[in-house]
Amino acid sequence: MGFKEDLRSGKFVITAEICPPRGTEAAPFIEKARLLKGRISAANVTDNQRAVMRLSSLACSILLMKEGLEPVFQMTCRDRNRLAMQSDLLGAWVLGVRNVLALTGDHVSAGDHREAKAVFDLDSVQLVSMITTLNSGKNMNGVELRGGTDFFIGAVVAPEASPWEPEEIKFEKKVEAGARFFQTQAIFDMDKFKRFFDGAAKTEASILGGILLLKSAKMANYLNANVPGVHVPQGLIDELEGAPDQLEKGIEIASRQVRELKKFCHGAHIMAIGQEESVVRIIEEA
Amino acid sequence: MIITKKKDIEKIVEALKGKKTVWLFGCDSCAEQCQTGGRKELEEMSRVLTERGFEVAGSSLPEETCYRQLAMREYRTKEALPKADAVLVLACGAGVRTVADVAEETQPVLPALDSIFLATVERVGRFYEGCSLCGECVLIETGGICPHTECPKGLLNGPCGGVVDGMCEVSPDNECAWVRIYKRLKEQGRLHLMKKITPPKDNSIGVRPRNVLLREAARPIQKKR
Secondary structure, X not given: XXXXXXXXXXXOEEEEEEOOOOOOOOHHHHHHHHHHOOOOOEEEEOOOHHHOOOOOHHHHXXXXXXXXXXXXXXXXXXXXXXXXXXXXXXXXXXXXXXXXXXXXXXXXXXXXXXXXXXXXXXOHHHHHHHHHXXXXXXXXXXXXXXXXXXXXXXXXXXXXXXXXXXHHHHHHHHHHHOOOEEEEEEOOOHHHHHXXXXXXXXXXXXXXXXXXXXXXXXXXXXXXXXXXXXXXXXXXXXXXXXXXXXXXXXXXXXXXXXXXXXXXXXXXXXXXXXXXXXXXXXXXXX | OEEEEEOOHHHHHHHOOOOOEEEEEOOOOHHHHOOOOOHXXXXXXXXXXXXXXXXXXXXXXXOOOOOHHHHHHHHHHOOHHHHOOEEEEOOOHHHHHXXXXXXXXXXXXXXXXXXXXXXXXXXXXXXXXXXXXOOOOOOOOOOOOOHHHHOOOOOOOOOOOOOEOOEOOOOOOOEOHHHHHHHHHHHOOOOHHHHOOOOOOOHHHHOOOOOOOOOOOOOOOOOOO
């Protein structure tokens, strides 16, 4: 069974994020894939995450497939115009990629190539629409393709966004455009997330709650100060600070959150940022 | 108004290297208000260039330096101008471009300023970018706030995931353009506009260079356009 079928079957689905290497040394990446194989339904491959240049998400998606791990190919709108995006999506399809996660992407000013031109020819809603169009056998301009795609289309939502209503409108537009699964930004407020889920579950889309592994109190503070859209509550920071082994505590917190999600949600999406080996423990302990 | 800022003087001196006489152009419109190309700045530039060993042969301050006729009048009436080894223009790029077109091909016309944006003037000396001259105005649907311009990502369907308490992830001092659009449309009872999917921008309407020709050319233009 694949990722899409897993979600359709109604069982609790776990995905995790793997970050491509900053070069061509792919061995550690493959090592992480082997570690996660059989334990998760699919692995997301980030696309120049945080606007830091890395090995391509498409290439790494193929590497995952070779290891027998189903990829969720992440595509941002930051680095490519609509020609390149459509072309890469067709390429991904012929190479066997079946799941795409459409994202806006962090701005280049957040990354390691601040002098780069930020493209954003499309936004994430338009990207979802475009993939739906490719799925219908046409290109963006309505021209019939010689062979289309049938991607399982995903998108991102930030259930803790403040203010919430503009984000909610965007979420609804993504569903309307054809997004059938959502992997959320990191969630820390379970009550707030539950409220979002109850509304979102009425749509056709499956929701995987985003769980971010907090490796230390220092990391949590760093995230709060530097990473857009992430807010770790002080209670969790205190919990980490008071622990003898902060990483152990972080794994415990993440497991606890996954356990919570299991009670009501369609799945969990674990973001361990370089600590993929800990994902195995989070899953085992959840 | 077109907003300009002064280039580093070292870059200007480097570009003028080997030239002896320099003529200065300011602009009594936008650059004057930006304090980058008015009477005062022409005098200051004249002093600095003289200190650096150049001979400033004179200066012009047209009402609007982007008007070809006004630049031509300077060339016809100021004898030393066509003879200067170089012309330094304290105006926006359109001003530099206009003077460069009027000048003989052999006379270098150089910018002293960087042109940055088209501004909304909050009050004298406070300028904000509110329009990118994209070619197809979306303000009709966005409550008078331009997402192409005021969202650093130019998103057309709502905020990105980086909004923190309503503030922009790229410029944390600015309220997210889409949060402002949301608030205003809501106040106006037009939130339905935000709920419909906006298709991708048609960039074919803005292929450069653009022109608007309301009239025939008065006479054949002999030099490059």
